[in-house]
Every structure is written in C-alpha cells, then in structure tokens.
Amino acid sequence: MSKFDFEIAVVGAGPAGLAAAALAxxxxxxxxxxxxxxxxxxxxxxxxxxxxxxxxxxxxPDYWHGAELMGPLRDSGAAHWPGTTVWxxxxxxxxxxxxxxxxxxxxxxxxxxxxxxxxxxxxxxxALERPFPIPGWTLPGVLGAGAAQVLxxxxxxxxxxxxxxxxxxxxxxxxxxxxxxAGARIDAILDTTPKQNWRAALPLLPGFLRSPYLGKGMKLMxxxxxxxTVIGNVTALRAEGAIGGDSALKSxxxxxNGAEHRLPADTLLLHQGVIPNLNLANATGCAQRWDEQQRCxxxxxxxxxxxxxxxxxxxGDGAGIGGARAAExxxxxxxxxxxxxLGRIGREQRDQAAVPFRAALDRALTGRAFLDTLYTPAEAxxxxxxxxxxxxxxxITAGAVREAVRMGCSGPNQAxxxxxxxxxxxxxxxxxxxxxxxxxxxxxxxxxxxxxYRLRPPVKPITLAELAALPKxxxxxxxVFKH
Amino acid sequence: MFRRLPEIETALNAAAEAVxxxxxxxxxxxxxxxxxxxxxxxxxxxxxxxxxxxxxxxGPYCMMGICFDCLVTIDGTGNRQGCQVRxxxxxxxxxxxxxxxxxx
Amino acid sequence: MTQPRRGGEYDVAVIGxxxxxxxxxxxxxRSGQTVAMLDEGDIAVRPSRGNFALVWxxxxxxxxxxxxxxxxKSSDDWxxxxxxxxxxxxxxxAYRRPGGFMPMLSEEDLQARANAMMRLHNQPDxxxxxxxxxxxxxxxxxxxxxxxxxxxxxxxxxxxxxNSLRLLRTLHKGIGMLGVDYRPNHRVERIExxxxxxxxxxxxxxxxxxxxxxxxxxxAGHDGARLAPMVxxxxxxxxxxxxxxxxxxxxxxxxxxxxxxxxxxxxxxxxGDSFEEAGFDTTLQPGVSSAIAERAIRFFPLLGKLNVxxxxxxxxxxxxxxxxxxxxxxxxxxxxxxxxxxxxxLAANHALTLAPLIAAGGLGDRFTPFSARRxxxxxxx
Ligand SMILES: Cc1cc2nc3c(=O)[nH]c(=O)nc-3n(C[C@H](O)[C@H](O)[C@H](O)COP(=O)(O)OP(=O)(O)OC[C@H]3O[C@@H](n4cnc5c(N)ncnc54)[C@H](O)[C@@H]3O)c2cc1C
Ligand SMILES: Cc1cc2nc3c(=O)[nH]c(=O)nc-3n(C[C@H](O)[C@H](O)[C@H](O)COP(=O)(O)OP(=O)(O)OC[C@H]3O[C@@H](n4cnc5c(N)ncnc54)[C@H](O)[C@@H]3O)c2cc1C
Ligand code: FES
Numbered sequence: 020m021s022k023f024d025f026e027i028a029v030v031g032a033g034p035a036g037l038a039a040a041a042l043a044x045x046x047x048x049x050x051x052x053x054x055x056x057x058x059x060x061x062x063x064x065x066x067x068x069x070x071x072x073x074x075x076x077x078x079x080p081d082y083w084h085g086a087e088l089m090g091p092l093r094d095s096g097a098a099h100w101p102g103t104t105v106w107x108x109x110x111x112x113x114x115x116x117x118x119x120x121x122x123x124x125x126x127x128x129x130x131x132x133x134x135x136x137x138x139x140x141x142x143x144x145x146a147l148e149r150p151f152p153i154p155g156w157t158l159p160g161v162l163g164a165g166a167a168q169v170l171x172x173x174x175x176x177x178x179x180x181x182x183x184x185x186x187x188x189x190x191x192x193x194x195x196x197x198x199x200x201a202g203a204r205i206d207a208i209l210d211t212t213p214k215q216n217w218r219a220a221l222p223l224l225p226g227f228l229r230s231p232y233l234g235k236g237m238k239l240m241x242x243x244x245x246x247x248t249v250i251g252n253v254t255a256l257r258a259e260g261a262i263g264g265d266s267a268l269k270s271x272x273x274x275x276n277g278a279e280h281r282l283p284a285d286t287l288l289l290h291q292g293v294i295p296n297l298n299l300a301n302a303t304g305c306a307q308r309w310d311e312q313q314r315c316x317x318x319x320x321x322x323x324x325x326x327x328x329x330x331x332x333x334x335g336d337g338a339g340i341g342g343a344r345a346a347e348x349x350x351x352x353x354x355x356x357x358x359x360x361l362g363r364i365g366r367e368q369r370d371q372a373a374v375p376f377r378a379a380l381d382r383a384l385t386g387r388a389f390l391d392t393l394y395t396p397a398e399a400x401x402x403x404x405x406x407x408x409x410x411x412x413x414x415i416t417a418g419a420v421r422e423a424v425r426m427g428c429s430g431p432n433q434a435x436x437x438x439x440x441x442x443x444x445x446x447x448x449x450x451x452x453x454x455x456x457x458x459x460x461x462x463x464x465x466x467x468x469x470x471x472y473r474l475r476p477p478v479k480p481i482t483l484a485e486l487a488a489l490p491k492x493x494x495x496x497x498x499v500f501k502h
Numbered sequence: 503m504f505r506r507l508p509e510i511e512t513a514l515n516a517a518a519e520a521v522x523x524x525x526x527x528x529x530x531x532x533x534x535x536x537x538x539x540x541x542x543x544x545x546x547x548x549x550x551x552x553x554x555x556x557x558x559x560x561g562p563y564c565m566m567g568i569c570f571d572c573l574v575t576i577d578g579t580g581n582r583q584g585c586q587v588r589x590x591x592x593x594x595x596x597x598x599x600x601x602x603x604x605x606x
Numbered sequence: 607m608t609q610p611r612r613g614g615e616y617d618v619a620v621i622g623x624x625x626x627x628x629x630x631x632x633x634x635x636r637s638g639q640t641v642a643m644l645d646e647g648d649i650a651v652r653p654s655r656g657n658f659a660l661v662w663x664x665x666x667x668x669x670x671x672x673x674x675x676x677x678x679k680s681s682d683d684w685x686x687x688x689x690x691x692x693x694x695x696x697x698x699x700a701y702r703r704p705g706g707f708m709p710m711l712s713e714e715d716l717q718a719r720a721n722a723m724m725r726l727h728n729q730p731d732x733x734x735x736x737x738x739x740x741x742x743x744x745x746x747x748x749x750x751x752x753x754x755x756x757x758x759x760x761x762x763x764x765x766x767x768x769n770s771l772r773l774l775r776t777l778h779k780g781i782g783m784l785g786v787d788y789r790p791n792h793r794v795e796r797i798e799x800x801x802x803x804x805x806x807x808x809x810x811x812x813x814x815x816x817x818x819x820x821x822x823x824x825x826a827g828h829d830g831a832r833l834a835p836m837v838x839x840x841x842x843x844x845x846x847x848x849x850x851x852x853x854x855x856x857x858x859x860x861x862x863x864x865x866x867x868x869x870x871x872x873x874x875x876x877x878g879d880s881f882e883e884a885g886f887d888t889t890l891q892p893g894v895s896s897a898i899a900e901r902a903i904r905f906f907p908l909l910g911k912l913n914v915x916x917x918x919x920x921x922x923x924x925x926x927x928x929x930x931x932x933x934x935x936x937x938x939x940x941x942x943x944x945x946x947x948x949x950x951x952l953a954a955n956h957a958l959t960l961a962p963l964i965a966a967g968g969l970g971d972r973f974t975p976f977s978a979r980r981x982x983x984x985x986x987x
Contacts (some may be wrong), residue, residue, distance in 0.1 A: 055567060057588060062566065071510045089642055107892060126891055134892065147568055157571075159549035159561030160503075166565035168559040169585075174533060174540040175510035179504040201507055266559050267548055285503045296568070304889070333930065411563075412570065413553045426778050427623075427788040429647025436655040438776035439872075443853060444915050470648055475918050479567075481532060483877070484910030487899035495893030498849075498880040499901060554855040575712060581854055581913060601873045602858045604908055 033061015035335025036143030039350035106474030157260030160268030180285030230386025230498035412443020624654035633961020656920025664762035706765025840935030
C-alpha cells in the first residue's frame with residue numbers, strides 16, 4: 020500500500036480547516052478537505068456562501084469575514100468534498116512497502132462508505148455547545164442557541180412565539196444581537212452567569228482590555244441590554260410542558276434571589292458556552308486532558324497542533340476553545356507543520372512562515388482567560404440534580420449516575436456499561452462532560468482523575484451495508500470466516 | 503415555533519426557491535437549501551419523533567448533527583438525521599415513532 | 607456493609623470484578639462469607655463489558671464432555687438464577703431461552719457442523735441434549751429473514767441470551783446489597799500465602815496497601831496468568847480478539863438468538879464476531895468489522911439498511927484448549943482460580959454451584975477435569 024489518495028486530509032471546513040487546507044495546498048501538497056455539511060464554513064460561517072440572510076447587518080461583519088476564506092481555498096487547488104462524514108481515522112496493521120505508515124480515513128459520502136489513504140490528517144472538527152442539562156431540556160421547543168443560529172444562517176428562520184433565551188457566554192449575546200437586527204422576538208434573556216465569576220475574572224481584566232473582543236463584545240452587550248429584558252443572577256432553571264403532558268415546551272421556570280418565577284414560552288434557547296468536539300480525536304486514540312479553566316476535555320497538542328498520534332494533528336476549537344480567528348491561525352500553523360513533516364518544507368522555513376500566524380494567534384487569544392473565567396457555568400448547570408436527564412439518548416438521569424458511583428463505578432466507562440449512558444447514537448457528545456463531572460463531585464475527586472469515555476469508530480453512524488462494502492484483506496476475512 | 507424573516511418569506515412566495523414536500527402525508531413547503539429539520543420547524547412541527555426508550559416527544563436540539571433528536575423517516579428510510587439532509591422536491595418526511603422498523 | 611473479621615481479614619478475597627469474579631462474590635456472600643472483591647478501575651481489560659451475551663449450549667464441549675455437561679447445567683439453572691437476581695435487586699437481566707440457531711452458508715459447512723454435533727454427542731459420559739439439523743426450508747419457518755445463501759443450520763432449544771451488561775451491573779448491585787466490600791482501583795500486584803491466609807498487595811498507583819483474607823479466588827481474567835503462579839496455581843490464558851458491532855434500536859423482529867446475530871432486549875442488533883490473535887491490542891480493524899457486517903448481511907439481508915451506532919473489540923480469555931480452569935492450590939490451600947471463556951453462560955454455575963463449594967472449603971473430585979494440570983501432562987510417546 021504505497022499509494023496515497025492524498026498527502027493531507029483536513030477534516031472540517033470551518034475557519035481552521037479552510038485555512039489549513041488552503042495553505043497546505045497552495046504550497047503544493049495534495050489536499051482533500053472533508054466536511055459533513057453541504058457547504059463550507061463550519062459553525063461560525065455556516066452557509067456563508069448561500070445564506071438567504073442577505074442584509075449584512077443581521078449576521079454582522081464577523082460572519083461575513085468567512086466569505087474571504089473561500090477564495091484562497093478555491094485558488095489553492097485543494098479538493099473539497101462536502102457532504103462527507105468521517106467516521107474513523109486509523110492506521111492499518113501493516114506498514115506500507117516504502118516504509119511509510121499511511122493513515123486510513125473511513126468516510127461516508129452519498130450513502131456509500133470508503134477508505135481514503137493519506138499521510139497526514141488535520142482534524143478541524145470544531146466545537147459543540149456545552150451540554151446544558153436542566154429539567155425539561157429534552158422537550159420539543161428547547162434548542163441550543165447555536166442551533167437557533169444555524170436556523171437563522173441557513174434558512175432565515177427566527178422564533179415566532181414567546182421566546183426565552185437562557186444561559187451565559189458570548190454566543191448567547193451574539194445571537195440576541197443578531198435577532199435584534201433581524202427584528203425577531205425575544206421575551207427575556209435569563210442570565211445564569213454566576214455573580215462570583217466577576218470576582219474571579221477581575222484579575223484577568225487587563226488581558227481582556229487588550230483583546231480584540233472588547234470593543235465588539237461590549238457594544239453588542241450594551242445594545243442587547245438596552246433593548247431587551249435581561250434578568251440576571253438566575254440560579255436555577257427548568258423547562259416545563261403542558262401540565263401532565265410532556266409533548267412540548269409551555270413555560271420556563273427560573274429562580275432569582277431565592278424566588279421562583281414563571282415565563283410562558285414556546286421556544287427556549289439554551290447556551291452555556293462551547294467545548295471541543297473531540298469524538299473523532301478520541302476515537303483516533305489522541306490523548307486528551309482536562310482543562311480546568313475551560314472546564315472541558317481537550318486533546319493534548321503541541322504548539323503546532325500535533326497530537327499524541329503520529330501523523331494526526333488538530334486545529335481550531337476542536338483542540339480547545341479559542342474562537343474563529345484563533346482557529347484560522349491554528350489551521351495555518353498545523354498546515355505548516357504537516358508540510359514540514361511530509362518533507363515539503365524545512366524546519367527553518369516552517370518556523371519562519373509561522374511567525375505572522377503565531378502573532379495573530381496570540382492576538383486572537385488575548386483576553387480569552389477572562390472570558391473563560393467569567394463564563395464558567397455554575398455548578399448547578401453542569402452537575403444537575405438527581406431527576407434531571409443527563410444522557411438524552413438513553414434517558415439516564417444524574418441520580419442514576421450517582422447511584423452507579425455508590426455501587427463502585429469510579430468512572431464513565433463503567434457507568435456506561437452499567438447504565439447505557441453514552442451508548443446512544445450521539446455517542447456521549449451530549450452527556451460525556453456532565454457524566455464526568457457528576458462522578459467527580461460524587462467521588463470528591465477531580466474530573467481529571469475520573470476520566471472520559473473511550474470512544475471507538477464509527478464516531479458517526481454508517482449503515483451495515485456501507486460497512487460491509489469496505490475493502491478487506493485476506494487476514495480480515497479469515498479472522499471472521501475461518502474459525 | 504419559527505418563522506421566516508419577511509424578505510425571505512416574500513422571495514419564497516415568488517416560488518422559484520420553494521420546495522414542495524410532505525410531512526406525514528400532508529403537503530408542506532420549504533425553501534431550497536433548508537434541512538429537513540429546518541423545514542419541519544418552519545412548518546410548525548416542533549416534535550419530530552418520540553424516543554425508543556420512554557416514548558417522550560423530541561424535536562431538533564443541536565442542528566449540527568450531533569444530538570440525534572431530529573430523527574425522522576425520509577422517503578421510507580427510518581432514523582435519518584433531519585438536520586443533515588436537505589429537503590428535496592416531493593420528499594416524503596414522516597415523524598419517527600420510537601424504534602425504527604427493520605424493513606423501513 | 608459487613609466488616610471484615612479479625613484485624614481487617616475477610617473470609618474470601620475475590621480478585622477481579624468481571625462476570626466471573628462478581629458471580630462468585632455474589633455466591634460466596636450468599637453462602638455467608640465475608641467477601642472483598644478487588645478490581646481495577648474504570649479503564650481496564652474487561653471483556654465482561656464487551657461480550658456477545660449468549661447463554662449458549664449447542665456445540666460446546668467437543669473434546670471435554672464434562673464441559674458440555676457443565677454448560678448444560680448452567681443453562682438449566684440460568685432461569686432460576688435470573689429470578690433470584692430480580693427478586694434481590696429489582697433488575698431484570700433479560701434472560702430468554704427461546705432456542706438458538708447456527709445458520710450456515712454452504713452445504714459443506716452445514717455437513718461439518720452436523721458431524722461435529724454428532725461427535726460431541728458420541729463422546730463418553732456425554733449428557734445428551736436435544737438439537738436439530740435443519741434444511742433451508744425448515745429454518746426459514748423459524749427465521750423468515752434468511753438470505754438466499756443460507757442452506758440450513760442447527761438449532762438447540764437450550765440456547766438463550768441475556769443482557770450481559772445489565773447482568774454485570776445487577777451482580778454488582780447484588781453484591782453491594784449482600785455486604786460485599788467492592789474495591790475498584792485495587793489492582794492486586796502480589797499475593798502472598800502466609801500464616802494460613804493470604805495477603806494481597808494493592809498497586810501503589812491505585813489505592814495501595816494490603817488486603818488480607820482467609821481464602822483467595824483468582825478471577826482476574828487475563829491477569830490470572832500472572833497471579834495464579836504466586837499461589838502454586840496455573841492459568842495459562844491468552845487474549846483472543848473479537849470485534850462486535852451493534853446497530854440502532856430496532857422494533858423487535860428477530861425472536862431467536864443466532865451465534866453471530868441477535869437482537870437485544872433494548873432493540874439493537876448485535877453482530878459478531880471475529881477471532882484474532884493480536885495480543886492486547888484492541889484497536890478496531892475496519893476490514894474485520896467489514897467482514898463481520900458482510901457475513902451478517904448474507905445471513906439476514908434486511909440488516910443492511912440499519913445504522914451501526916457502535917463497535918468495539920474485546921479480548922476473550924482463552925485457555926489452550928478453550929475449556930475453563932477451576933482449581934484449588936495444592937501448595938497454598940484456600941487459593942482458587944476460576945477462568946473461562948464463556949463467563950455469561952456459566953454465570954449461573956459460578957454463582958450457584960462453584961461459589962458455595964469454595965465457601966464450604968473445596969471443589970472435590972468433580973472438578974478434576976478442569977484442573978490446569980491437563981496442560982502439563984507430558985505427551986505420551
Ligand atoms: C452551533 C455553533 C454556532 C457557533 N456560532 C458562532 C458564531 O456565530 N460566532 C463565533 O464567533 N463563534 C461561533 N461558534 C464558536 C465556533 O466554535 C468557532 O467560532 C469556530 O466556528 C470554530 O472554528 P473551527 O474551524 O474550529 O470549527 P467549526 O467551525 O466548528 O468547523 C468544524 C467543521 O467540522 C465538521 N465536522 C466535524 N466532525 C466531522 C466529521 N466527523 N466528519 C466530517 N466533518 C466533520 C463540521 O461539520 C464543521 O463544519 C459557534 C459554535 C457552535 C457549536
Ligand atoms: C467478543 C466476545 C464475545 C463473547 N461472547 C460471549 C457470549 O456470548 N457468551 C459467553 O458466555 N461469553 C462470551 N464471551 C466471554 C466472556 O465475556 C468472558 O468469559 C467473561 O467476560 C470473562 O469474565 P472474567 O471475569 O473472567 O474476565 P474479565 O472481564 O477480564 O474480568 C476480570 C476482572 O479482573 C480485573 N483484574 C484484572 N487483573 C486484576 C488484578 N491484578 N487485581 C484486581 N483486579 C484485576 C479486571 O479489571 C476485570 O474487571 C465473549 C467474549 C468476547 C471477547
Ligand atoms: S438536531 Fe441534533 S442531530 Fe439533528
């Protein structure tokens with residue numbers, strides 16, 4: 020197996036992947052950019068090439084920056100395969116004849132699975148919204164704020180009935196602001212940012228004052244606060260359906276200063292920040308660590324995005340949350356390092372070319388610590404009460420997880436075996452962080468000690484027929500049929 | 503409940519971009535480029551399935567392909583992710599009732 | 607929780623909290639023993655979390671009729687065992703015994719299978735049990751979805767299956783209720799036989815320290831190979847990798863387990879499995895998963911449309927001849943080893959038959975055939 024389909028595969032066409040693919044291909048490497056969405060852009064620039072929201076002031080200048088990333092990609096000559104889901108990255112058993120150890124990418128495209136052989140993989144799988152487990156978060160009508168934003172970007176849809184937004188973090192404010200520009204209805208914003216976070220964040224303020232976010236962020240927040248009802252210091256939250264029924268959201272109940280209040284709601288948009296979407300990296304075998312500041316797991320990477328698995332690097336929010344501009348620069352750094360590893364550029368050339376990107380990355384990350392600290396979700400919203408569902412797929416409550424801990428489960432993998440939490444189709448994306456933290460609190464140890472799910476391919480479902488059609492070696496067949 | 507921004511609704515009514523499809527056999531209209539999940543929400547369908555575990559109603563939650571709460575039956579194939587499939591003319595979308603059936 | 611007696615000493619320490627260890631700990635505690643169950647932590651080689659959940663009789667024991675009988679006994683006792691667990695814990699391990707099939711894709715294979723079943727039953731001391739060799743049409747009446755390549759198969763009414771993850775959980779819940787002191791993150795580094803009892807040194811990167819017990823049962827799966835010789839026993843087991851695939855939840859359609867495909871009580875279709883000598887590497891091989899998927903579709907073409915939601919590879923705990931080892935140490939009486947590659951099937955035996963014997967003090971002659979000494983007999987000239 021000495022033939023490669025491509026030298027470099029980039030998974031994810033958000034800012035990180037777009038920048039990585041364009042740079043690597045422009046330096047002559049053969050590159051394929053794979054993304055499961057129909058259009059490039061990732062989460063922030065979702066549908067930027069075809070959004071029906073043509074009024075530029077609605078989505079704002081940060082969004083439209085995404086359009087500038089498309090030209091370089093086109094000009095670079097990188098192949099772009101949209102609608103392609105990557106479900107596995109692995110090394111086959113044998114080394115190739117020429118001594119190289121290729122990587123195999125399992126993908127699914129137009130309902131057919133295939134394996135792609137490459138020499139280097141850059142995972143740019145981005146982020147997902149941090150799980151926000153509150154009672155009733157599974158009711159129809161409750162969505163992530165990021166999800167609502169996708170509806171706006173891709174389809175020009177905004178909530179029409181009584182609408183409540185709840186949580187904390189920059190994206191919540193951004194969406195509220197975009198809704199304001201679009202003339203959408205928002206009845207209230209329930210701000211769950213814990214009061215004490217301000218105190219913790221204050222020492223980090225000097226960094227933030229130099230941040231590129233400052234001006235934009237402040238203006239946006241002031242705008243929203245001026246025009247909308249913002250209810251602060253919300254310490255508890257639940258979504259309720261019709262009395263006695265669970266068919267759809269009817270109201271949102273929140274606690275402020277110890278008193279409960281109820282708001283009628285047809286739509287509740289929840290958000291408490293984003294965390295790395297690390298399933299593919301985890302299933303690839305990349306080591307990961309607990310990040311106390313961002314309170315999430317992140318794959319371990321060096322300054323170039325290289326992971327613990329040779330030939331696999333990470334760029335963008337999938338390696339730890341830094342935002343879109345940071346993702347873009349990290350993509351370029353990972354591309355340079357890949358070019359170097361493939362022998363296309365020397366070490367010095369790599370280091371030199373990296374200087375402006377690294378400076379831009381540092382700039383983009385300035386002030387991040389302040390935001391991370393300020394917007395750390397309150398424990399009550401990360402480690403919910405017993406009767407709250409944590410695993411949406413298998414409908415497992417926090418109480419069940421605690422009971423498993425009392426039975427001796429010391430981590431999420433045994434809990435998964437016992438309870439099925441994390442075994443559904445979402446493969447733990449919506450429960451993993453919560454399960455880790457619930458176990459940690461129950462055991463009185465750190466999340467780092469508790470650990471995370473060990474994931475296996477396929478990280479996204481593929482059909483049995485697709486799997487069956489993949490190439491097999493004689494050894495593979497014998498392992499199954501000769502017994 | 504979701505609605506289109508007015509200028510988009512207007513353009514949609516100019517028909518060129520409109521896609522006719524069905525939800526549980528009822529005629530419905532979407533915009534070309536809508537995901538099935540978005541098209542359902544635009545047509546007032548917030549609950550698109552009930553779960554195989556408890557039977558509870560669910561609707562799209564993440565719109566980015568990770569939560570699997572948008573599962574629907576599309577053109578006779580069960581458990582498809584509505585937010586990851588684009589609506590197309592004549593598509594038959596059905597709400598997903600619990601477990602998938604092996605023959606659909 | 608029952609406290610250990612005499613300065614931190616338990617009647618029995620069970621090493622290993624997989625299916626074998628927890629079934630034994632459950633049975634020992636029910637027999638009135640004070641028990642500590644020492645286990646590794648969240649991440650461990652633990653096939654008890656990755657098996658196929660068959661409670662299977664047909665075909666087992668060719669080469670050792672005692673094993674065939676032992677297997678049949680467990681199958682016969684399994685229903686009562688599941689009831690006991692349910693009464694105690696309120697958890698249903700979903701044991702069903704609708705009879706199981708082994709479909710075949712060629713006349714040659716079917717003939718070989720029929721011959722093997724016949725040889726099995728012709729062994730001396732074999733306790734017979736019913737089975738049938740079916741042609742395609744007969745099989746199709748029972749399994750209407752078989753593909754065109756299926757030529758027939760064998761059927762045994764004793765075969766069944768359960769929810770083996772729930773079994774593991776239920777046993778753990780049960781032993782907690784019986785007062786067993788379960789110690790995760792207590793990897794045993796060394797066992798010492800001293801003063802008529804046993805001292806287990808716990809790995810320093812876990813809890814550390816020492817556990818003492820009057821008896822010790824080594825049920826540590828693969829690590830038995832290392833631990834057994836410390837007390838004059840032997841458990842020459844090796845890992846054999848098996849890939850398993852599971853689909854999304856599907857409305858019930860497959861009413862019998864088959865050797866390679868079964869529908870779980872939750873609805874997922876579980877599809878197995880491969881047989882690979884790959885040491886302790888549990889990395890998935892896409893080609894192997896693919897071969898498993900292909901075979902499954904040849905058996906039941908309608909599975910092709912289902913979505914695969916998870917797959918994994920687990921390591922069978924295999925002795926050289928594939929049969930279990932149950933033995934008490936001659937040089938360190940009170941030390942036992944129990945290991946097998948069908949820990950689900952044999953769970954009823956371990957809990958209801960083996961554990962009470964260990965509690966009472968010894969295994970007796972009946973277990974001689976299961977001694978590891980069978981691997982050390984010099985080859986006859
Ligand atoms: C829903 C959502 C909305 C957001 N909106 C904004 C915003 O408006 N403004 C802002 O500043 N930040 C926003 N963010 C934060 C966002 O994480 C970053 O701004 C930025 O998008 C990160 O860029 P990235 O390149 O690292 O990843 P992303 O932009 O997230 O791109 C990752 C891409 O990888 C693809 N992918 C993932 N896994 C696979 C796979 N297995 N196979 C194939 N493709 C795969 C995804 O489809 C996606 O297109 C949002 C985050 C989320 C989750
Ligand atoms: C793919 C596959 C399919 C299978 N299908 C079936 C089936 O259908 N039916 C069936 O009956 N069987 C089946 N089996 C076999 C069954 O899973 C095993 O027989 C059973 O799990 C073995 O249990 P165990 O307790 O001996 O081992 P394990 O599950 O390995 O448990 C050993 C335990 O000991 C712990 N441990 C190890 N070393 C130490 C130490 N030094 N100190 C403390 N603790 C230690 C481990 O952490 C672990 O928890 C299958 C196996 C595989 C791999
Ligand atoms: S809405 Fe979450 S997967 Fe479609």
